[in-house]
Amino acid sequence: MEYKISNRLRIGAIVLMVLGLLGVGYGFMDAHSVTEENITEFLANEDHHGDAHAEESHTDSNEAAALHVDDNHGEEAHGSSHAESDHGMSHEEHVLHQIHNRPWSALYIAAFFFFMIALGVLAFYAVQYAAQAGWSPVLFRVMEGITSYVLPGGLLVLAVAFAADSHLFVWLTDGVTEVGNDNYDALVAGKSGWLNKTGFFIRGLIFLAGWSLYRHFSRKFSLAQDSADDNRYFKKNFRIAAAFLVFFIYTESMMSWDWIMSVDPHWFSTLFGWYLLAGMLVCGITVIAMIAIYLKSKGLLEHVNDSHIHDLAKFMFGFSVFWTYLWFSQFMLIWYSNIPEEVTYFVTRIEDYNLPFFGMIAMNFIFPLLLLMNSDFKRVNWFVIMAGVVILCGHYIDIFNMIMPATVGDRWFIGIPEIGSILLFAGIFLLVVFTALSKHPLLAKRSPFIEESKHFHY
């Protein structure tokens, strides 16, 4: 039952990282090839290609026009062209910022996406202990392998956030809280008690410390249970899992405000934490299923049968629907009430991000709903993998839609910087996870529910 990371996989992961680094490097070089000197020329060239989006979004819709009247809508300051009138910034300067923000945003989105997979699995793993689930112990080691990415992944997200600074978080711009400054923004200034650089990173480190401590001890107790002669370590794991879940639900929500929602500092949604959590769990469970199927195809995990895969696919289906429910609850209330400061969030996304915005709903809802509805399909391994690939792509685009409109406005594209960032973090993720998987036997052999799990049926 021992798994050893194969050389091919290790080299593959390193190749992904190198290719990713090249892509990210190219993204930064390309973005910085446009400078203050040649931005006018750059825009003139673009207009020749008939891409006159700047004018368009000025006169596009009633909402956009209405927004101009309102003085305090700077949250799309990064994102759409009316910022000119707000901040006395020229159109050229504004576009230049967007172009320079793009590689940072691409990096951040990919870093967060892979981190959230690991965090989702950690929450799911804790639920298994807290609920004393009988079906899942044969998958515990797979989950523990994936959660090994929580700490490195989280530190990477914070590192990218630290390096990107105001490229990502407009509330970090100089002078934004200083009355009389050109960049002064009354709303951000009012929130600066929470949204400030020191607070952001201290909170981030506290969240990560708490999650990593749980991960460290649950892994330790899980391994200790293997050679124990009673259920002492299982009981300890049960207790810390329950405590962790309480800590997690608060910190996850705060993390979502800090790390994601604050890129649009004027906008807020009270169910944002839940919404992100649903996406996290879908991605996490999908990756558990994928890695379990991969290891099974290598002849390992002999006790994982079709019923386990069936259960994971049921969770993929269920959490996809749950994600849609939260996505729609957020959308419908904002759409119906039509309050300018709220609805601007969706106006930008529907106008400038039409394809990714609606495409993501098809990928994250309609696709899993129809494909994973049939109970026989949930037992076909390659089918689960294919559905999983679509779900993961869909949730990447979901995160993309959360960050990009705030930082690059309508200048988005899924090109070399984005794909490079995905490859880079995919490589790190695979390397960390599979190295952790190969350290210990893949069967939690002394878990009190292991017999039930081995014979799990239905």
Place this chain on the structure above:
Amino acid sequence: MEASKVIHAIYTDDDVLMSAVKKVKAEKYHIEEIYTPFPVHGLDKAMGLAPTRLAITAFIYGCIGLTVAVVMMNFIMIKDWPQDIGGKPSFSYLENMPAFVPIMFELTVFFAAHLMVITFYMRSRMWPFKKAENPDPRTTDDHFLMEIAVHNNEESLTNLLKETGAVEINIVDNNEDAH
């Protein structure tokens, strides 16, 4: 009248019943019916019953419910009595679709759930005022009953059933208690 005779084997545990079913099937006997006080997982597969088509009917009912919701809301809110709610005049169904999604969802669930239950009762031949087919009232409490038709093989069948852990074996002549 040998064919109308059936044997009733009674068990007191679902695990014993499951292994009994597997043994009886292995000996190539045909099990007519099993009466249990609660659903036993995997029993249908062990008995060799054809997979249920109830899920397909549920899907169809859900589609009907969704269609009913769309047609109904289109008639009420767009055609018959358009209103301007919250600055969103009802000019087209598609533009106001988000407002109708909760109704579309609820009716989908409502149709799928209710019609599926009714279908299940009909398919199981259960309806109001019907006389119970259940041969032994104990199977509604804590006993399990396996019914096998007898074809001149009473003795071998009885022995087999005893081996499988049946607590009681009765041979019943259907003609006597049928009318």
